[in-house]
Amino acid sequence: MNHTENDKWLDEALSDAIGSEKSRADFEAWKQKHPEAVEMLTSRAARGPSASKSPLSIRIMIMKSPITKLAAAAVIIVAVMLSINLWDKSIPTAYALEQTIQASHSVRYLHIKDFKKGREEPKEFWLEFNEQGGVKNIRAYMPEWDSPSDGAKVVIWQQGKAKIWFKKKKSLLTIREKRFADNMLAVVQLFDPKLAVQRFSEMEKHGLAKIEIEEPSKKSEPITVTATYLPETAGLGLLSDRTVLFVDQATKLVISLESYHLAEGGDYELMGWTEFYDYNQRIDPAVFVLDDLPSDVIQIDQTIQDIGLEQGNLSDEEIAVKVVREFYEALIEKDHAKAGRLFEGIPATRIEEMFKDLKIVRIISIGEPNPHPSPGVGGFMVPCKLEIEKDGIKSVYEPYGPGVRQVYGQPNRWGIHGGVK
Amino acid sequence: MNLNSETKFVQAAQNGHLESFGALYRRYHSSMIALAYSILADRDLAEDAAQEVFAIACRDIGSLKSKERFAAWLAGICRNVSRQMLRANKGKPVAVGDNPAAQKRNDMEERREAIRRAVWQLRSAEREPIVLRYYDNLPYEQISQILDISVQAVNGRLIRAKRKIAEYLKRNGLTGDDYEPY
Numbered sequence: 001m002n003h004t005e006n007d008k009w010l011d012e013a014l015s016d017a018i019g020s021e022k023s024r025a026d027f028e029a030w031k032q033k034h035p036e037a038v039e040m041l042t043s044r045a046a047r048g049p050s051a052s053k054s055p056l057s058i059r060i061m062i063m064k065s066p067i068t069k070l071a072a073a074a075v076i077i078v079a080v081m082l083s084i085n086l087w088d089k090s091i092p093t094a095y096a097l098e099q100t101i102q103a104s105h106s107v108r109y110l111h112i113k114d115f116k117k118g119r120e121e122p123k124e125f126w127l128e129f130n131e132q133g134g135v136k137n138i139r140a141y142m143p144e145w146d147s148p149s150d151g152a153k154v155v156i157w158q159q160g161k162a163k164i165w166f167k168k169k170k171s172l173l174t175i176r177e178k179r180f181a182d183n184m185l186a187v188v189q190l191f192d193p194k195l196a197v198q199r200f201s202e203m204e205k206h207g208l209a210k211i212e213i214e215e216p217s218k219k220s221e222p223i224t225v226t227a228t229y230l231p232e233t234a235g236l237g238l239l240s241d242r243t244v245l246f247v248d249q250a251t252k253l254v255i256s257l258e259s260y261h262l263a264e265g266g267d268y269e270l271m272g273w274t275e276f277y278d279y280n281q282r283i284d285p286a287v288f289v290l291d292d293l294p295s296d297v298i299q300i301d302q303t304i305q306d307i308g309l310e311q312g313n314l315s316d317e318e319i320a321v322k323v324v325r326e327f328y329e330a331l332i333e334k335d336h337a338k339a340g341r342l343f344e345g346i347p348a349t350r351i352e353e354m355f356k357d358l359k360i361v362r363i364i365s366i367g368e369p370n371p372h373p374s375p376g377v378g379g380f381m382v383p384c385k386l387e388i389e390k391d392g393i394k395s396v397y398e399p400y401g402p403g404v405r406q407v408y409g410q411p412n413r414w415g416i417h418g419g420v421k
Numbered sequence: 422m423n424l425n426s427e428t429k430f431v432q433a434a435q436n437g438h439l440e441s442f443g444a445l446y447r448r449y450h451s452s453m454i455a456l457a458y459s460i461l462a463d464r465d466l467a468e469d470a471a472q473e474v475f476a477i478a479c480r481d482i483g484s485l486k487s488k489e490r491f492a493a494w495l496a497g498i499c500r501n502v503s504r505q506m507l508r509a510n511k512g513k514p515v516a517v518g519d520n521p522a523a524q525k526r527n528d529m530e531e532r533r534e535a536i537r538r539a540v541w542q543l544r545s546a547e548r549e550p551i552v553l554r555y556y557d558n559l560p561y562e563q564i565s566q567i568l569d570i571s572v573q574a575v576n577g578r579l580i581r582a583k584r585k586i587a588e589y590l591k592r593n594g595l596t597g598d599d600y601e602p603y
Contacts, residue, residue, distance in 0.1 A: 045437025
């Protein structure tokens with residue numbers, strides 16, 4: 001074996017022996033576990049920058065001051081003398097981002113439509129904020145294109161509890177789960193105009209974004225605030241390379257927001273846009289209640305019953321196998337209530353109906369669980385073989401799935417989720 | 422993320438910008454697990470160590486003077502944390518291959534064990550680049566930042582380490598001739 005071949009087999013062997021399935025760098029989870037460290041870092045912001053102010057933060061100071069053109073010119077001259085590299089288009093204007101942040105503080109109600117290029121139907125959000133500016137109630141409509149397997153969804157979020165109406169699956173799921181709530185809030189925060197503006201300010205302050213403001217002389221035309229993120233901010237999880245805000249001159253509130261992606265040729269391409277309506281127009285409380293459900297919708301409340309099985313000392317793979325075994329054993333014994341508890345808490349009558357055509361005689365085998373192939377779903381697919389009987393004839397049946405994963409909001413419990421056929 | 426942009430993130434994090442620290446976390450999370458793994462020889466412990474490394478870095482980032490040496494600074498914290506964990510676990514790294522469950526291992530797993538033994542018999546200066554490189558296919562440039570040595574030195578250490586591993590494996594009857602990737 002020559003040197004190159006030797007290297008190749010050794011490379012493969014080393015990767016195989018010490019290589020890892022990339023563990024997810026979940027910064028959100030890390031933050032939750034280390035609040036003191038986070039507090040220490042963020043408190044540094046309050047103490048102010050440790051180093052000299054960047055040109056960008058100096059620009060903010062300029063923008064904040066009610067300076068005359070003459071004074072502005074003087075500042076620019078001083079800046080040039082100090083070799084501060086102001087942007088070419090940096091024209092001092094009367095408008096400052098802080099005005100929009102200030103104006104947004106009094107917002108209690110907001111209606112948002114979020115459009116994605118090439119998709120007709122927008123995502124839609126109705127938001128009610130509390131007096132501290134935090135989100136109090138959310139109603140969201142997520143079109144089918146957002147998650148084709150789920151279909152269109154209506155989500156109501158209130159007091160840490162989420163109700164999700166899966167229209168295609170004809171089911172209403174009630175869950176109390178922090179991760180879901182955090183994800184929901186994160187989605188909303190992307191569209192919350194005051195947070196977007198705060199984010200701009202922060203990014204500019206730290207030299208990570210270039211902000212350009214154009215304030216038309218015609219008062220009927222909106223102010224445009226263009227935030228272009230530096231390429232290195234890719235690691236920050238921003239959803240676009242450039243964001244343009246359109247701000248109403250009179251109210252200083254954001255009317256719409258456009259998101260752009262930097263294409264290979266260097267042009268910025270529009271990816272989507274968000275429209276903001278009905279600032280502070282009181283939203284009827286009924287909007288945050290789901291009481292207009294069709295009668296055939298199955299209601300599953302996971303906040304009032306234990307779903308699945310407790311993991312105990314079993315490994316993830318072992319509990320996944322146990323869940324599948326007990327699920328099919330329950331079906332064989334026609335214990336539909338137990339099968340339902342193992343399968344998302346679906347009512348017994350519905351389980352009976354779902355599996356009425358499947359007469360399972362016995363479990364032949366349950367294989368090794370495989371990680372679920374769809375990213376983000378989590379858990380495992382557990383291959384198994386069942387002996388079934390139809391019209392007096394026995395045959396082997398290998399069901400799709402079943403998928404097994406941790407139960408939302410019920411730590412250490414595992415259950416079957418959708419996809420059992 | 423190049424060094425210049427990384428320096429900006431470090432500066433921003435020193436000024437209290439949490440998301441910039443998050444960008445650094447995402448960039449170095451896997452490599453800190455790998456570095457801790459090279460010391461602890463235990464993946465679970467290494468993941469715990471990496472969590473602690475970032476907690477210390479988050480608290481102490483203000484004390485970092487040379488922003489362009491963030492990776493090397495982080496690696497220093499990682500080595501200290503890992504060694505403390507080793508001491509807490511009383512003694513040497515979890516010996517590769519000492520696990521009683523290994524008795525039933527099949528050929529493939531036995532071969533992996535042999536390779537891991539070969540890696541962990543290296544001295545740390547050679548073991549660290551090997552584990553950093555093969556744990557998550559880390560580029561030479563990033564290994565050089567973490568170990569605070571030149572890219573050429575990384576290359577040299579990897580070549581020497583691989584030669585030693587190959588010799589060790591040969592002495593133990595494992596060569597590339599009978600190697601079939603799975």
